Amino acid sequence: MSNSPAKPPKKPAPLVAPKRDFHSTSTAKPKPRAQKAPKRKPSPSKAARKKTGAKKRSGNIFIRILSLLFGTLWRVIWWSGIRLSILGALILGGGIIYYYSQLPAATVLMDDRAKGSVTMLDGDGRVFAWRGDQFGGVVSSDTVSEHLKHAVIATEDKRFYGHLGISPRGIVGAIRTNIREGRKPWEGHGGSTITQQIAKGVYFEDTPGLQRKLLEVPMSMAMELKYTKDEILAIYLNRAFLGNGSFGFAAASQRYFGKTAADVTVAEAAMLAGLLKAPSSTNPIRNLGRAQARANLIVGLMEDQGYISLGQAEAARNNPAQLSQVAAEKAGGYFADWILEAAPEFIIKDANADVVIKTTFDKRIQRSAEEALGVVFQKLKAGSKAQGAIVVMSRDGAVRAMVGGRKNEFAGSFNRATQALRQTGSSFKPFVYAAALEAGFRYDSVVEDSPVTIPTPSGPWTPKNYSGNFLGEITMTEALLKSVNTVAVKVSEEVGRTRVRAVAGDFGVANDIPSVPSLALGAAESTLLEMTGAYAGILNSGVAARPYGLESLTIQGDSEPLLHKEDDAGLRVINPEAAAQLTYMMHQVVKQGTGRRADLGTRQAAGKTGTTNSARDAWFIGFTADYVAGVWMGYDDNSVLSGVTGGGMPADIWRETMQRVHEGLPETPLNMSLPEDLPRFEDNGLSIEDEIRKLEREIAREARRMERQKNGGGLKKLFEGIFN
Template sequence: SPERTLERKVQEVLLALWLEQKYTKDQILAMYLNRVFFGSNAYGVEAASRRYFNKSARDVNLGEAAVLAGLLKAPSRLSPARDAEAANARAQLVLAAMREQGFITDSEVKTAMSQTPASAKSYWTGAGLYVADMVMDELPGLIGDVKEDVIVDTTIDKSLEKKAEQSLVDVLDKEGDKLDASQAALVSIDGTGAIRALVGGRDYAASQFNRAVKAKRQPGSSFKPFVYAAALEKGLTPFSVFNDAPIRIGDWTPENYEKKYNGEVTLATALAKSLNTVAAQLVMYDGPDQVIKLAHRLGIESELQPNASIALGTSEVSLMELTASYAAFMNGGYKATPHVIRRVTTAEGKVLYENTYDSPPRVLSEQIAAQMDAMMMGVIDNGTGKSAKIPGWQAAGKTGTTQNSRDALFVGFTSNLTTGVWFGNDDGKPMKKVTGGGLPAKAWKEFMIAAHKGLSPAPLFGNGQLIDNPNSSQPMAQAAPDGGQPVTAEVPPSTTIGGIISGVFGGDANANRYPQAPVRQQTATSGNGPVPPADVAEGGGAGYGNVVPPGDVGTPQTTSSVQPRRTTLLDLIMGQ
């Protein structure tokens, strides 16, 4: 604090004496330079050098070093990003003082003055900065106040991060202006909940607000999978038939997007075509409270309103929590808690925090997860998400569009990654007929194709088959590839989150590398209904012991025995 008292001065004298006894002058100076504020959100001389000159502090020339030294008097006011002229003037004073003290010659002063940079960018750029801000926000909650240098290992895959940012920029640059879409966000998560890529907006330099994490928007129809999953848990099947026709629920009369009705349809068809009337009927069948319980169980943390319109995604959620909740469908029914910090250590190597999230609780039965995956495949294969098809890969997902196209989303997954994409405007201005199957699905496809390049295709959990429920009197079927008559399919063998994630690396070579999680034995069946929520959410018996599921996605697995270095917070800040 700026407080000036005699007591404080005495404390500072004692502290100075202690420092002199414990450390050398060089050590004290190094500690100071590694921690002091240099303006523009840069702490430490290395970060400041990267911030202003895009190079390491070891590589700065004399003029640049003078600029850095001059910042210490008033780092915010003298920042080259704010006032380049003031920064350069201050640097000349530093050089003059060095000449007076005999550290440099007149010729060196003349050369250095010609080296001082004219200006610096107002803000760093790059999607990794959204992640860095997120890490800094979360770090105190994990290790308390940061009082020493720490090393933060993140879950981010740098190649995926670049691909994610590029996919959003490509679509916005190509179609954003003509469709009145100015912003976008993306988050990609693996089966354990590890965030592999995150883009909080179009350009960090223009806006540092993280739309993937902090913005809460209506998800629209991308909320419907929770409604359908709740219905399956009550005993319905993908082939249960509902009537798609005009309905009234109190004063609410939900309509389909195309203002057309199809008569009797199966639940699988209704989800693929995103029929609002059927979703509204299902909420009344499930009960809004049951839908909310399931959504919260899978990972939605935002408050949800218990009304019928929840079927159409009228309660606001963040893109990150929505995407993480979809990961439970992808990984076979386990909760995927989203996290970006994997490990925190001191400079000496002491572990301050570590969480591998390798023992997640089961939140959906395997059967329900497999049924949902198969139905959501229909969204991409035959429904509103056709623009998201990935050649050679099974993929599932759901589109979402809010009223007047204020928000458009696509959230989907392969056996490898679950990715959510949002397009819209910060001021809530409507876009021009943009739907979740439009810009978001295109960006999702571009990113996922790039992310899966070089990987061997692996099927979704349950192999994308609609399976026969042994506890149900209502038959279920698998749609034939050519659109012909459905054929009965067998229940797939028990599959675990470890198998789902490791399956993308191909072949039997990795079969024993990541053992399957033990399957908890059921002591009693639940009649004709699904596994009850209390049983599903129980964590006992599930998990991997001490085995960490693989997280190196986005690039082909190498045969080298040397493991790649984890992405650290400094890597993200520096854009490496």
Template sequence: MDIKLTSDDRIGGSKSGASKSGASKRGGKKRPASKSGRGKAEPKKSFFSGGTNTKKRNSKRKKKPVTLFGIIVKLTYWLLVLGIWAGIGVAAIVAYYALQLPASDSWAVPDRPANIRIVATNGQLISNQGKMGGEAVLFRELPEYVPAAILAIEDRRFFDHIGIDPLGILRAALGNIQAGRVTAGGSTITQQVAKNLFLSPDQTLGRKVQEALLALWLEQNYSKIQIMELYLNRVYFGAGAFGIEAASQRYFAKSARNLSLGEAAILAGLLKAPSRLSPDKNPEGAAQRARVVLKAMAEVGYISTQEAEAAAIDPNQRIRTRVAGAEYYVADWVESLMTSYIGDVTQDVIVTTTIDWDLQKFAEFTVREAVSINGEERNFSQGALVSMTTDGAVKAIVGGVDYSDSQFNRAVSARRQSGSAFKPLVYLTALEAGFTPDTIVEDAPLDYEGWQPKNYNGEYAGDVTLRDALTFSLNTVAARLAIAVSPQAVINTAYRLGISSQIEPVPSISLGTAGISLLELTGAYVPFSNGGVGVIPYVITSIQTTEGEILYQNIPAGPGQVIAPQNVEMMNDMLSNAIDVGTGKRAHLANWQIAGKTGTTQSNRDALFIGYSANLTTGVWVGNDDNSSMKGVGGGTFPAEIWSAYMTRAHEGLVPANLPNGNSMPQLLDGFSPDGLPPQNVPQQNGTPGQQERPRTLVDLINELFGN
């Protein structure tokens, strides 16, 4: 059935009386009337259309779909914008810190501090002194694997980058991220050189920027080989060693030119942590780090895997490193003398010394053994030795038992009491005043203005000769002699023989109470061995540049004749007797005539023996740095034994010779008369010793001087 419905009859259709206006309000279009007078029917609408709004929405422009290409384009755009602004920011930062640097035309690599190469008479290296601790070496002088070890572990792309290495920085960053901690840095060798040469070690942004700029400048002005030489000769390897040569000498007692592959790996491994990986303090850590270096060398292709395995050091096997021996006492002494010889050292120099290397090492061994074997039981912990020829050339010097424990030189710098070892100077002064070895003196209690010296054993011998008094080291006799000739006269004798320490003019100096170095006292004995010629102990024979220019050459010099020949003969007679039957009888030297004197200070705080042959004069001291007492140790015990062992070695292969006598003397010093009497400014005594009706006693002399 066909139902005829109009638009007003439909749901949502126009209500009567309002169709036109409703259509107008909803945006409908007014249709023109048909010719028949009836309106044209409206098109059908969907129930859900909401009226004519559907047409309005469809009239809007459709959006473009989002694509991957569009995302990439936009991302690229914004990254480009961000990059430009970041570049501007980085440029501003670089410019800011660059302006804080001096003008680039004023940049220059500072000179390397001068090195002092000290050698023994045979050319054996004693030590390299100076701020760097070693001399500079050329790249071409080193085995190829030495710089290769450093490049493999520090900067593999050294010969490829321009001073800074972005790839290296990225690789280091990734490695640090993977490890979860900082395991590597991104600085190139060139950057490290720039930092070491020009900048402070501060880890700041400004320093890193300046470091990069300076690295670029270095690459523009120096070749890769030159930059590598700067690095090798200045980088710090620990233990005061700057540069590969200093490190090689410090740890292995050899030149870097002679390093093995394994040793080169150890030194390259040190650069990461010089103190923590030191081979003499942490041999296991050093060995493990060396294996890392060798593996890196194999990875780069510098060596084969087999070579790396062969060179690797077993971490359980101790690495043999150089022990700081007594020769370092020599080196320190030599360095302290350089300014007085040539002024400020501004270039590398070679100093040739008087040191006999073999005797030096034997002297060190002898002193160390004596202390090691007997020190704990007898309560002494230190020892020192000085040995010199008849012209004052020092052949060996030991400043202490262990240089690594204490660098204080007890042979040169210590001013300690010498005890009875000072008495020969008192007796010499008496001989110059007219006494002889046969002059009778009294050994008895003495009270001089409240001073009451006593003999070591508390006993007194009565009337004795000067010879016997010196032989058995009688204190009261030495005191009486000093009073008789005056303390100032004794001091004058000491200064004439080369002692320079300040000595107070008091009678007690006769018993060795003044502080005097072992070097001084040993030098004062030398004129007894050479016929009376004074010496100035010396250790340097020449100083020259590495190019061979002579800066200093030792010329034999000294005060000349300081003891009359006859007095030399009488002193040798008395001091030989002191060894034959006296306090120094433990000292011996087969087939050689020797002489000397023991010395023991109050409460056994110091024990000395100074003795000599016609070839060498040697002084030995043992004691404690804290001045504590020893147990039964005197100059005639361990010091005499050390002296004997050393002198026996020093005289091996030499033709024995006697000490000088009055018939075989050098030319007399001006002012000394042929009969051996001293100059007129030395007090004279009435009468001629040896021609009196009875022996002249010290009491007679005191009566003459003081009128009682």
């Protein structure tokens, strides 16, 4: 056994308590040791990248050049666009500020007519016509019918309450439509807002297309800043031209429907809005069917945009707008034109005042004349261009009706009753016999119907009778009722052309009457109005009755007339007895002469036919105790009337007119001398008055004889022995 020393025992390791999470019920697992992320390869430096890129582009020099050019161009465009946008914004802003400073108050723009309007009333005080620029008064968006406001917005600018004066969507759509329809971008549809339309109408009406569009932009935006939307709409509602001289919806509502703009229905509002685009082609007075079709389209727009219900839209389509009675009749257009021409220029043409004219017009008589003309002209061949005209007046010259042509034309049409100067033919002969009767001859003076030749500066002139025959010795009454030419010429030469011209002129034939032998046969020209007025003087017992139609003129809003017709005693042209005898002679024309087709039966009438050389004009003018009427028929180009004389269709028209005019009136006798009331020349029992008149006649004859001798006496032998 070894006696080596024993080794001391190993010291045990100290005890260490494990770490615990005293806030967790579970035993925490030791966290794994984090691993180091792998190192990224260092990125190449900027210079290295450039070097690499350079190496890649260095393969194609053309690509490098193009890339450089496009890059430079893009930078130029970008910076130029920014600069131009800033410049454009500054110009636009400057334009808006400038226009804003120039704009007046909204009320100034409501009525900008160059002339005032004329409202015409008939004899009963009812409106029958308008002329001039009609303005019904200022309306606002609150005082018109909601339907009217909605119809305008739906038709013209459905985004009206949402834009600032212009609608880019509308403009782009209009350009696309114009190009599609083969027009230039700015021609045709404009895509204009209501505000732009006002800007154009007020300030840029005469500016060319593209330039106008550019100027409309700042002006429209300035208006949007200056005025409220309701003010802009009010300007539009008041300024819009809607046909027939109507400016603004107040005037148009009265013109077409006889009501205010506040009372129009859906259908009426749609029809009025339809006039905005085409006031002529969609005018309901010219073409009601087209206007109604246009209105139906607008009703559809109102329905689509939610302004009316389906039921309202259907009701409007099933009950389209109709014209008022006044507008539908279209009565008195020629009469109204004549009144406007005769009215004082300093009021009607040179002033901006709105005036009301009270006239002598009678709708009932006008309708009678129009119906009569239509009835008789139905006898003409289809397509005939023959024309007719009628004038009806009272014995004092008050014109009651006027037809200036076969159709009811519109304002400014050629008026054959007042503007057509035509040869009067045998309708002039009563003035020849009026001069003779005034000189002392009588209805039963005997004159020989025989050939006669009169020397003239252009050579001998020999008148012929229409029948081609000669009747020998006949009375002046027979000569007139048979319209014998030779006797009329002989009487005219015996009485003196100067006297005949004076009598005709004093009665109202205003046009110059040439001093030639043929004046007795109506070689002079005159209008139907003048001739009818001259015959009124015969009815009026020899006192001239000038045609008139204006009774009073009042500035609208005034209580007292500015002008009114004054009573005029008239000029006495021939003495009452001469007028009474001439009336009897003309009565015989109707009863048994060339005017028999004008006979009114038991109602006494007097008149005279007229047919000019080659039958280019045909006349019948006559009267009853109540009215005078004149009828003319012919061609505007002076063509020959085939088979028509004054005693034919003109006499028929006269009879048809007067029968209608006198319906319900008592039969008043004419103021005429009958044969039994007048002694014949061969009677021995002449009164002192008759003897005096006979002596005056002989003195007048002797004076004329001496005058002719003084002038050469060439006519003395020609007429020797003609008169007893």
